[in-house]
Amino acid sequence: MRPTIVFDLDGTLVDSAPDLAATLNHILTTEGLPAASETEVHRMVGRGARTLITRAFAANGRTLAPERLEALFDAFLAHYEANIDGATRPFDGVTAALDRFEAEGWALAVCTNKTERLARLLLGKLGMADRFATIVGQETFGITKPDPQHILKTIEAVGGDPARAVMVGDSVNDIDAAKAAGVPVVAVTFGYTDRPVTELGPDVIIDHFDALWDAVQGLGVTSETA
Numbered sequence: 334m335r336p337t338i339v340f341d342l343d344g345t346l347v348d349s350a351p352d353l354a355a356t357l358n359h360i361l362t363t364e365g366l367p368a369a370s371e372t373e374v375h376r377m378v379g380r381g382a383r384t385l386i387t388r389a390f391a392a393n394g395r396t397l398a399p400e401r402l403e404a405l406f407d408a409f410l411a412h413y414e415a416n417i418d419g420a421t422r423p424f425d426g427v428t429a430a431l432d433r434f435e436a437e438g439w440a441l442a443v444c445t446n447k448t449e450r451l452a453r454l455l456l457g458k459l460g461m462a463d464r465f466a467t468i469v470g471q472e473t474f475g476i477t478k479p480d481p482q483h484i485l486k487t488i489e490a491v492g493g494d495p496a497r498a499v500m501v502g503d504s505v506n507d508i509d510a511a512k513a514a515g516v517p518v519v520a521v522t523f524g525y526t527d528r529p530v531t532e533l534g535p536d537v538i539i540d541h542f543d544a545l546w547d548a549v550q551g552l553g554v555t556s557e558t559a
């Protein structure tokens with residue numbers, strides 16, 4: 334059985350904050366609220382767009398009734414879909430790192446709290462969708478990180494084994510989900526998080542995708558079949 338490497342999307346594979354911020358700010362300004370900075374967005378992304386909107390309104394002392402939140406979520410998705418790849422690009426070294434894992438026989442997967450639909454759209458526009466054996470989002474199983482089942486079901490979807498899998502992510506949601514799933518986790522330092530990943534207890538931390546292959550080798554999950 335092939336080993337599986339599961340990637341978070343926003344803040345891990347792709348630098349999507351500029352486009353997420355543009356859409357969030359479209360919603361906020363339409364509502365008469367001040368725009369959020371990209372740094373603020375970095376701290377609020379990670380639990381999906383409903384949570385992003387909720388957090389941004391809370392930062393302005395506003396709470397949202399459930400119906401209002403759903404309406405704003407729909408408006409967010411429509412605006413984001415139309416602008417999804419405006420400035421979003423893969424982080425430096427992603428392509429070479431994916432090439433390496435693919436060449437060594439790993440199954441590549443995405444597990445994101447974005448919607449699967451928009452994750453597929455974005456990765457398709459970036460020419461990356463075909464590289465992944467599966468792309469799992471918030472609505473795929475109705476489960477989101479930090480629930481460990483989000484990662485475990487992603488591994489299952491590619492026919493993988495959690496005992497021969499690794500998670501790569503940027504936030505507490507990825508790290509907590511992986512730990513609860515019993516899957517070793519690599520944290521990146523260049524993503525979106527409200528707390529430095531050094532405080533979150535990942536198995537290993539990398540500053541650049543060029544360090545990913547060696548970091549994963551150090552976790553003892555290898556390409557050879559047992």
Ligand SMILES: O=C(O)COP(=O)(O)O
Pocket residue numbers: 341342343344378379380381382385444445446447
């Ligand atoms: O869009 C989000 O809030 C999070 O997405 P991610 O799980 O890919 O980081």
Ligand SMILES: [Mg+2]
Pocket residue numbers: 341342343344345379502503504524525
């Ligand atoms: Mg992320």
